Amino acid sequence: KQAGGSQRVLADRQPGCQPLATPPKLGGALPAEPWTPTANLKVLISAASPEIRSRERSRGLQGARSCQEHLSGDEHEKSQPSRKEKSLGLLCLKFLARYPDYPSAAENNYICLDEVAEELNVERRRIYSIVNVLESLHMVSRLAKNRYIWHGQHNLAKTLQTLKKVGEENKYTEKIQMIKKREYEHEFDLDGKGNEEVARSFVSNEHSEMCFVELPGIEFCAASVNSRKDKSLRVMSQKFVMLLLVSAPYIVSLEVAAKILIGENQLEDLDKSKFKTKIRRLYDIANVLSSLELIKKVHVTEERGRKPAFKWTGPEVPPNTHGMYMCHLLFQAQIIEQCSKNLFPSRVKQNFTRHPSLTKLVKSIENDRRKIQSAPTSPVKINTNEHLSVYTSEMSQLAAIPQYQLEEPPKSEDMKNNLSGSVLEHSLPWPEAALKANIHTAATLPKPLLTQPLGALPPSRQSASTVIKPQPHSGASYAIYLHPSEAQAVTAYNPSFMFQPLPCANVTGIKSINPKALSEMTSKEGDNCTAAADPGKTMAAKERPVMESESSSNRCLKRSWALQESNLIKKCRSDEESLDNTFFPSGYLIPLTQCTYHSNKAALPNRERGGLCSLQHTVTHSSPAAGAIPEMTSELKAVNIPAFHITSLNIMLSPTSIAAAPVLSNSHLSSSNTSSVPNSSSSLLNFTLQHVGLIPAGVQVSTNPVLQHIPIPSKPESVNHSSENMTLQEEKPTVLKEPPEPQTMTENLFHTPGGPNTVPLLSANAGGTDTISQGTSYIPQRKLEVSEN
């Protein structure tokens, strides 16, 4: 009855969509079945047969229309909607069809639940389910009641990366192993002796109840608006994704997922009903993820029998940072994190999550902001975020592609299926020069990066990616990170820069608080310009415009980047991996100053830049900046000051962290023109690192950018072990020839192209200390068959 109506509506509103935004992705997605003009038919079929729905993301008109035809043709106006037609997955498809993958800031990207529910002819409740998981991926975020904003996939890459990181930090890989091991043991000796132990470690290991993982431009909104017990779906969805991203073959069985999600804290109560409920929820989540084509249902066959599982089919998530681009940030973040750990040793990682108890604080901050922020702003307008997200996403993609170049896809066969042909084509033909330039970068990246199409990559993006050549040392493609206070300064300077207060916003609120704290902390440091990006350089790299003509200040900036970069590179290999962002690994997180900058036009005049520099240092110590944002077009004029979350904890923390970073930045700056850094710099660096615990006392790090690898006498055993095990993960996909790509820390640490003697800079910290390592490596040889459906 309702089907017909909804379809019609759907078709009508199509104009907003951009079916074309999804290039040839279909070709890649449907290996066996070439995408032809008959595509419609398929869509039609898929609409009717949920089995295929996940594969055919019915986009726009075709989907809607064919669906309509189909239904009307049958004359079955009321043909029992046949449960399937009402499936969450299909509904999600319809929902997604309403919005473009990559919405432009210009469009109206607001989502009104009422409307949607009505147009799609479903109860609100259903929409919530969809929206909730979309929220977990930051594809949408809540603005106000009944109102959400559509981000599309702009934030996806970053979100996934973050989730992966958090997943790693939570040792999900180990947990998966444990669960499997336990099952295995159960199979045989039912004595279940070792179980106790396992269970114990499992529990102790993960005490921190993660909450919602947020991203810098949107999180605040989501969390503040609904500080509601961010329980299930949203969080569960994130965790599920984490599991997938962290699991070796990218496959996680429903059962395992459920167990982990349940017992994250509690023991093995195997609460039957609880388990069942969890499974149910997972299905809900899986359905929308499937619609997004991020996962696909498969079956794993073990001795046990066929078990439902899900395979990640979304974009490959870069191991750590957004490539080198984020290295410096990573570095900074690491330092700070370390400090944080030192300060609050007891604090188990609760990174990236906001603890419920902090919600209040957050709110108060927000309130402050409101008071302070006199400018009346529409509660529902976030352009800033839009920009931000665009850049961020762009960034990650750029970073990803180059990496891919360097090494061939591990699983060529399998990849073929997943990789969009276009991407491959574009990316393969890279000039050697580019590759060379990348080498540096490559060394940084532990593992071959498979770049997969994000469901749909707009052509423009692809081409852009292709052209851009990474310039490791030049600092190209960096964004300028401003400290909030700085941002203000900039703004004041140039009217074209403006802060658009976020509705729910943190941005401003934070500003009010932060600057003080930060400036205070930083004031002691001399002023130095640390890392700053060269605006003109950013994406502009695509036109090889020179760096020769840069102002000295630029150079200065670049230099510091380079230095940090070299250090970071080492760092990158370390286990703690990607801290690319903004998050502050302490009780809550702090997305920091992620500022986007703007454009050529907006590019600051030199003198302003100088000012920028001085401010810049602030960023360095105070916070790991958030995503780097590549510069895109010249029409952008707004400076985005992304959310800046702060908590009392953080504030306390900052001062300490400053102690470490500043040293680095200062020295770097001083050596602006030389290719090598004064020894003193090295010393300081080493001292700092050691002091902070980032590197073992014996290790020396060279600040010389050229020396990327540190020959080291002794190697970090701890890390070595724990990670090595994972590699052993015994999943033998029948379908796939190649072994699962080694996406493990071990790989990261020791298989880098960089060189044998390379040693991760802070190898030994976090990773090795925690519990499980040895035992886990052992996973029964298991025949794991992956069968589609």
Place this chain on the structure above:
DNA sequence: CGATCCCGCCATCGG
């Protein structure tokens, strides 16, 4: 029959 998962009651939340 087991795998899926729709449906909608009803507890919470936020205003």
Place this chain on the structure above:
DNA sequence: CCGATGGCGGGATCG
């Protein structure tokens, strides 16, 4: 207090 959210799990469908 009310409408918005969204846990939750009974029980219908599907394969």
